Amino acid sequence: MTLRWYGEGNDSVTLEQIRQIPGVAGVITALHDIPAGEAWTYEDVMKRKQEVEAKGLKLCGVESINVHEDIKIGLPTRDKLIEDYCKSLEAVGKAGIHLVCYNFMPVFDWTRTDLAMPLEDGSTALAYDSSIIDGIDASEMFDRIEKASGGFVMPGWEPNRRDEIMDLFDKYKDVTADKLRENFKYFLDGIIPTCEEVGVKMACHPDDPGWPIFGLPRITHDQAGFDRMVKLHDSPCNTLCLCTGSLGSNVQNDIPAMVRHFGEMNRIGCLHVRNIKHLGSDRRFRESSHLSSDGDLDMYEIMKAAYETCPDTYIRPDHGRMIWDEIGRPGYGLYDRALGIAYLNGLWEAIDKNAKRG
Numbered sequence: 001m002t003l004r005w006y007g008e009g010n011d012s013v014t015l016e017q018i019r020q021i022p023g024v025a026g027v028i029t030a031l032h033d034i035p036a037g038e039a040w041t042y043e044d045v046m047k048r049k050q051e052v053e054a055k056g057l058k059l060c061g062v063e064s065i066n067v068h069e070d071i072k073i074g075l076p077t078r079d080k081l082i083e084d085y086c087k088s089l090e091a092v093g094k095a096g097i098h099l100v101c102y103n104f105m106p107v108f109d110w111t112r113t114d115l116a117m118p119l120e121d122g123s124t125a126l127a128y129d130s131s132i133i134d135g136i137d138a139s140e141m142f143d144r145i146e147k148a149s150g151g152f153v154m155p156g157w158e159p160n161r162r163d164e165i166m167d168l169f170d171k172y173k174d175v176t177a178d179k180l181r182e183n184f185k186y187f188l189d190g191i192i193p194t195c196e197e198v199g200v201k202m203a204c205h206p207d208d209p210g211w212p213i214f215g216l217p218r219i220t221h222d223q224a225g226f227d228r229m230v231k232l233h234d235s236p237c238n239t240l241c242l243c244t245g246s247l248g249s250n251v252q253n254d255i256p257a258m259v260r261h262f263g264e265m266n267r268i269g270c271l272h273v274r275n276i277k278h279l280g281s282d283r284r285f286r287e288s289s290h291l292s293s294d295g296d297l298d299m300y301e302i303m304k305a306a307y308e309t310c311p312d313t314y315i316r317p318d319h320g321r322m323i324w325d326e327i328g329r330p331g332y333g334l335y336d337r338a339l340g341i342a343y344l345n346g347l348w349e350a351i352d353k354n355a356k357r358g
């Protein structure tokens with residue numbers, strides 16, 4: 001079991017706290033101050049690794065090395081950018097880290113309309129309502145996120161990206177879903193040979209929410225999309241990050257079945273486990289505690305599918321609610337994610353003991 005950590009000075013949660021959560025072996029982290037397109041160095045990766053190890057934890061994976069928009073759009077600058085991406089992968093592999101989670105979502109990473117929806121029990125949760133998104137443009141959305149993020153920089157919504165955004169929309173004008181897929185293949189063909197050489201698995205995170213937003217193309221939010229994605233470059237290094245909450249936002253997705261499907265293919269590089277609750281219509285949802293009965297996903301079936309098909313994959317709880325008056329990065333507080341881990345560990349132990357009893 002692992003936990004995402006944003007790095008010293010960039011996270012309200014400390015390595016010392018993470019170390020005290022039962023069953024957590026390590027963290028998933030990134031060099032967040034290096035902009036997309038710039039190569040990571042071995043020295044910088046090792047510095048982060050040593051910092052983590054000095055606190056008795058392992059650096060289990062990187063999330064994310066962001067893919068530059070020019071690569072997704074397919075601009076001529078992409079060759080140099082892919083070359084630099086390979087340099088980052090070499091640095092990571094040489095440092096003994098074997099997992100890189102990333103995404104191929106145009107312009108925005110995960111998107112929510114509310115970063116602190118009050119719940120009945122006094123906690124707050126991230127929420128999404130497509131009727132809000134459908135009524136505003138991306139720059140208004142940018143304002144909303146910035147105001148609600150409590151001073152933390154949200155991945156994909158970095159303030160320095162604001163000016164870029166409208167320009168990017170223009171550049172994506174002619175990028176259809178097919179074109180995006182072609183550009184994805186070009187990227188994978190460019191990086192996977194390096195991954196194989198240096199022993200790094202790439203795990204593509206699903207679109208979140210699991211459908212196109214702001215008229216931008218999106219191609220990785222269901223089983224069919226990921227089936228096509230893994231075939232773009234057939235390699236054990238070309239895998240997905242199966243994020244139950246992102247995929248679960250789309251009611252068409254059967255999450256335990258997807259875990260089994262991709263687990264049996266050995267194509268799950270990592271698993272993000274969290275629960276969500278749909279709110280009436282199928283494009284409105286809020287996040288919930290991890291407990292199955294608090295949301296719409298069956299955590300027992302998800303963990304059982306993982307146990308049976310990809311027991312060695314890296315698992316982390318994903319977002320949590322804000323509880324016990326915690327202040328921190330939306331979705332990434334300590335308490336609710338720690339509760340999530342305890343619960344997921346409990347499920348795992350029960351599944352394991354049952355399996356061994358036969």
Ligand code: DNO
Pocket residue numbers: 063064101102103109110155205243272318319331
């Ligand atoms: C959401 C996260 C994502 C993920 C990126 C990977 O909370 O899981 O931001 O890290 O999409 O690039």
